[in-house]
Amino acid sequence: AWQRVKRRLRAELGEDVFASWFARLELQDVSGGVARLTVPTRFLKSWIESHYLDRVLATFRSEADGIESLEVGVRGAMAPARPGAPALAKPAASPRPAASPGPAAELPEPERAARGQAPEGDLGGAPLDARLTFESFVVGRSNALAHAAAERVARHDGGPALYNPLYFHAGVGLGKTHLLHGIGHSVKNAGKRVIYLTADRFMYGFVNALKTQSALAFKEKLRAIDVLILDDVQFIQGRSIQAEFGHTLNALIDAGRQVVVAADRPPTELEALDERVRSRLAGGLVVEIGTLDEALRASILQTRLEAVRASHPAFEVGPAVAEYVAKAITANGRDLEGAVNRLLAHATLTGAPVTLDTAETAIRDLVKNREPKRVKIEDIQKLVASRYNVSRSDILSERRTAAVVKPRQIAMYLSKVLTLRSLPEIGRRFGGRDHTTVLHAVRKIEKAIGEDTALCDEVELLKRMLQD
Ligand code: ADP
Ligand code: MG
Numbered sequence: 001a002w003q004r005v006k007r008r009l010r011a012e013l014g015e016d017v018f019a020s021w022f023a024r025l026e027l028q029d030v031s032g033g034v035a036r037l038t039v040p041t042r043f044l045k046s047w048i049e050s051h052y053l054d055r056v057l058a059t060f061r062s063e064a065d066g067i068e069s070l071e072v073g074v075r076g077a078m079a080p081a082r083p084g085a086p087a088l089a090k091p092a093a094s095p096r097p098a099a100s101p102g103p104a105a106e107l108p109e110p111e112r113a114a115r116g117q118a119p120e121g122d123l124g125g126a127p128l129d130a131r132l133t134f135e136s137f138v139v140g141r142s143n144a145l146a147h148a149a150a151e152r153v154a155r156h157d158g159g160p161a162l163y164n165p166l167y168f169h170a171g172v173g174l175g176k177t178h179l180l181h182g183i184g185h186s187v188k189n190a191g192k193r194v195i196y197l198t199a200d201r202f203m204y205g206f207v208n209a210l211k212t213q214s215a216l217a218f219k220e221k222l223r224a225i226d227v228l229i230l231d232d233v234q235f236i237q238g239r240s241i242q243a244e245f246g247h248t249l250n251a252l253i254d255a256g257r258q259v260v261v262a263a264d265r266p267p268t269e270l271e272a273l274d275e276r277v278r279s280r281l282a283g284g285l286v287v288e289i290g291t292l293d294e295a296l297r298a299s300i301l302q303t304r305l306e307a308v309r310a311s312h313p314a315f316e317v318g319p320a321v322a323e324y325v326a327k328a329i330t331a332n333g334r335d336l337e338g339a340v341n342r343l344l345a346h347a348t349l350t351g352a353p354v355t356l357d358t359a360e361t362a363i364r365d366l367v368k369n370r371e372p373k374r375v376k377i378e379d380i381q382k383l384v385a386s387r388y389n390v391s392r393s394d395i396l397s398e399r400r401t402a403a404v405v406k407p408r409q410i411a412m413y414l415s416k417v418l419t420l421r422s423l424p425e426i427g428r429r430f431g432g433r434d435h436t437t438v439l440h441a442v443r444k445i446e447k448a449i450g451e452d453t454a455l456c457d458e459v460e461l462l463k464r465m466l467q468d
Helices: 002-022 042-051 053-063 112-117 144-155 176-189 199-211 215-223 239-254 275-282 294-311 319-328 333-350 356-362 364-370 377-387 392-396 402-418 423-429 435-451 453-467
Strands: 026-031 034-039 069-074 166-169 194-198 227-231 258-263 285-288
Touching: 002 042, 002 053, 002 199, 034 042, 042 053, 042 069, 053 069, 144 166, 144 176, 144 258, 144 285, 166 176, 176 194, 176 227, 176 258, 194 199, 199 215, 199 227, 199 239, 215 239, 239 258, 239 275, 294 319, 294 333, 319 333, 319 356, 333 356, 333 364, 356 364, 377 392, 377 402, 377 423, 377 453, 392 402, 402 423, 402 435, 402 453, 423 435, 435 453
Parallel strands: 034 069, 166 258, 166 285, 194 227, 227 258
Antiparallel strands: 026 034
């Protein structure tokens, strides 16, 4: 389950964020609902605790049952991190530590290890992805304006910057990063100095510079460029870092240098940034990229299929399959790309041509994940009650007869596996029970399912009824 958690974090947060913060996060053990994670440095610990704890917990919960809280420890600091070593002797943090001050405020002690392994210690900027160019970007109704603005800015030659900053916003997978890289390539080819950074890299670079007392050099370096491209600025947090971000922004814009920014929301909704930084971000051109319509999805898919065929000539996807994929995968470009990879894997592994049937199987999870059905605890209680001929109020009541206890426990179990609710929350929704009661029920049903195939089938059926 832990490997899945890491894989999901990597997929959801991106390679860059993952490498900066999570690559060295390890699971030590799980006991009593508490998952103990370790990192090599205090800095990573405080950073993860203050910025990513909820996210890691939510992901962990959806991959494994019975996790209630997380603790992050420092490997080697409190207890040796031998595999199979007992839990940290004295957990230092409460399960949900209060948000610690930003990493710059609480300057970490020297971290030899971290410095050596930092993905981009001196902030050279992240490399541009050769695949993400203007040429490979498909223009459609929902991104035409963003694309036109990107090209204008990229081709702009001489004179003060045009729209400054140029700000793109859109949901995940709609082409922001692609456009930013497109600008980066184009500007670089024109011989200008450009730096592409994700917010995480910006923060990492800044914190590192502070640690090595080279913050001044860091700033100089950032300001000595023609175009600064910043991706995913919604992740910029921490008082000193956002102040630094604001200074950098002002310095560049005032000097007429082009700044291009992308985020998952408009500038006004960047709650973590202060008002002045937000309004500066909103002061140039703000363009939203809309969702991909079917025509756009179909052409992105074709472009992607052709690109893959260049290296896999035998890989063929007929028009019916392509149409099905473009219709089924509505969420975003990333899933379309995922679909192509799956079709390719399928074709390569089986050696069989891609039929509608195989396509459906290969991309099933992408289609399903698109709109995870939200199951309500109330619906679970109603369905289970009616299956077992009791009333919903019986389930919520204090009664302990076998006829009521079993459906109640099944309903609690289903609430745990089908919703993201915590154990205490589930307890509250079951007539104000304690979370340990819920935990007991979950464990009991889990065990029973393992031993009793009839019950296993029954629970599986209930799950399907709730999810369809
Ligand atoms: P975002 O940064 O908005 O989350 P990305 O730019 O990473 O999204 O896009 C996700 C994937 O979808 C990438 O592989 C990208 O190349 C592809 N994609 C998105 N929009 C387009 C487009 N208009 N043309 C071609 N590919 C696209
Ligand atoms: Mg992106």
